Amino acid sequence: MISRGERVANYVILSVFAAFTLFPIVTILGAALGPADSGGTSGLGNFAAAWEIGRFDTYLRTSLAVSSFVVVVSVVLSILSGYAFGTMRFRGQSVLFYLFMLGIMMPSEAIAVPLYFDLRSLGLIDTFWSVALPQVALSVAFGTFWMRAYFRASNRAIVEAARIDGASTWRILWQVLVPPARPAVVTLTVLVFMWTWNEFLIPLIMVTSESLRTAPLGLAFFQGQYTSGFTLLAAGSVIVATPVVIFYLFLQRHFVRGLLQGAVRE
């Protein structure tokens, strides 16, 4: 049905676009694996050197701690609130729900400045909490929306049966509803992990000590300090990007579906 010429044209167009996408990625990978401009290292040795000089071990540890905390807390809180919105009726339900919806669109630029000054007066600036808790708040808005949609669509008959058997709401949630919700929870986990790992503004503002810098923040500072060539900076970039890219390659279907359904965030 498709002519040969058209097919060739299609492949040419797609290849050109794939090349455009890969160009900066290849640029940075090539630089990271090339000979160091300062001499000494090359290839994989660059990663070891960047790891050491750029202190990426510290940054990755902070990122991992912040991301784990934000993911675990916001997913659990979202399951609880999504359960309430999705399966129960109560006074003020829609008002409360719209309040949560506001948070999905809220840019962190708007809240970061007042948060900085209020947390500063509480002495909480430059702590783990000042980085993690605002991100929990931003993630919980989307998470509530996401889990609510799932629980609304869940099987009502099973819930009623469990209730007649005398199961408490708590047991219904964790033993009846959550086990089949695993795909929805995994999607939420992946999205929140990605957003938290890549967040830049909140750590930039909230943190001054080096030990609390997240990986993207550490990379930005490394760029500012390490000016004697690009090789180690490129290696550092690859180190910062790798955890999320691995996650993505494993779970790409979830990513796309999650983005489709959570369209209003970001």
Next chain:
Amino acid sequence: MSGGRPPGEPRRVAYLYLLPAFAVYAVFLLYPIGRAVQLSLYDWDGLSLGRWVGLDNYLAIVADEGLRAAFGHALVLVVFYAAAPLAIGLGLAAILNHAKVRGLGFFRTVVFLPQVVAMVVVAVAWRRVYAPDGTLNTLLGALGLDSLTRGWLGDYTFALPAVGVVGTWFESGLVTVLLLAGMSRIPGELYEAARLDGAGAVREFFAVTLPSVRGEIAVALTLTVIAALRTFDLVYVTTRGGPGDSTSVPSYEVYHRAFGLSQIGSAAAIGVTLTVVIFVISFGINRFADRRVS
């Protein structure tokens, strides 16, 4: 969102389930946005006592040339972040959906990759591409176009478009994948009917494909327009708003004014304005999509 009451009789226990999420949300998001509105009405340096100035900080957004420019730059970025990727995405998705292309999975993985990489990493990579001795100039040199080479991010004319192209690069794959998901759901009979009516590929695209993915277009535009308006990391790492203020954008101004110039009230006002603009645009795009569907 609409239709179908949730199951279950009225339950007070719902408040207990909501409480933990709402508490964090209220303390770290609702309260700060309220404080942002309050701060935006003051002239405050972050240390001494603030001075009440009413709506002056908001009026400055209209009157102050630098601030007006920042919002103008954001609009330019919308073209690069949203309009260009939509055009590219429609073309690529139509090709991918139409032709049985080999390596579709690989292509989809590649074009979506920019979305998952931290923006700081993206910015570092593109700085390298745009550097005076970077890969773009090397490429231009190899093509015999040495006259075009320059330090792209240091050029008053080209710095903003250069930042914009990164947005096009970043968002095109996302838009393509979203539209492709929508197009793959279009029933084949619609195309057959169009064929029988004698429609060519172009008319088929405008009569069948485009109307069927209106919802996906709305999603794609919402995501990309908001991303354009929120651009921060990219500007912070590549240009810091320069040269001059040729690439300053609202979210960078929020940061720069609050933590560089100690103009907290002005920073808060820009943040609040940005939030309102994002709300209005999101609702506008979704209202538009809903109305057209029904």
